[in-house]
Amino acid sequence: MQQNKVKQLIQSKVSLAPMAGITDYVLRSLVRKYAPDALLTTEMISSEFLAQNVQTEITKLDENHHPIVYQICGHKPHLMNFSAKYLTQFADMLDINMGCPVNKVVKGQDGSALMRNPGLAADLVRAVKDGTDKPVSVKFRLGYTQDEMNYIEFGQQMQEAGADFITIHARTRSQFYSGKADWSKIKALKTNVDIPVFANGDITSIDSAIECLEQSQADGIAVGRGILGDPTLIGRIAHYLKTGEKLPIPTLDEKLNILKLHLDEEIKLRGELVAIKFFRKFYPYYIAGIKNASKIRGVMVMEEDYNKILEYIEYIRKENSTLIS
DSSP states (O other), rough: HHHHHHHHHHHTTEEEEOOOTSSHHHHHHHHHOSSSSSEEEEEEEEHHHHOOSSGGGOOOOOGGGGGGGEEOSSSSHHHHHHHHHHHHTTTTTTEEOOOOHHHHHEEEEETGGGGGGGHHHHHHHHHHHHHHSSSSEEEEEEESGGGOOOOOHHHHHHHHHHOOOOEEEESOOGGGOOOOOOOGGGHHHTTTTTTOEEEEOOOHHHHHHHHHHHHHHHHEEEEOGGTTOTHHHHHHHHHHHHHSSOOOOOOOEEEEEHHHHHHHHHHHHHHHHHHHHHGGGGGHHHHHTTTTHHHHHHTTTTOOOOHHHHHHHHHHHHTHHHHHH
């Protein structure tokens, strides 16, 4: 029954990977605009936080956001169970974060730290399964370190505990995001579990998506940092996998239009001053490759006046007119 649900949810073969502080309501909405059928995933939601703040903007969604996964982070089964019960009303699938490499997450026994404690990880899967009638997935890495690559056994244990779906980032925790994702290793996991597996890491184009699928033999791919500055990427990959047609990368003019839309929607969600400060992290990606990118970025990230930001956007168009068409 659950496997039929999972197959429906992943039929596009592409998902938006969760990124803390990045894949918020606005960015999910932008990705959905260009990818009508792809599987979206929320940013990581702390079960500790959720237990104290059930009325939170992090659960905000539109009807067209479906299919969507809500990702939970934590290490206490009773809180994960509570979170599952609460988030079920919004989600098509619930995901447990067992891959985040950030120090403050790992020190709290969450994220990648769970790969060193498969017994507890399995308990979390069972706790979430007990709290929902939706499919349950897990996202993890190859292992904690190069010497602790236990991803095959770990995946099998999560499946035995009741996981219906796996997303694996093809790096270890100790690598964080350095080096190159080793997609070829995912093939061994795929052949040793019976549930669908999505590959994640370094997918930044249609061509890298094709190569990842060939090396990993995965059922699909999860795209994370590759969408920064280009929310159309997931839609273009999904379109290629469905039709064989490679849609063009957005022009600079199109990227600047998306930048403005992205900023405007963040302002609607958060208020002008908070949104402008929040948005600073996105400028480098939208204007990468333009003339004087570093200098312009340095000015834009300090600017708090919305109208001035619009002036900078128009300045970029003018100064990079050869890149617009």
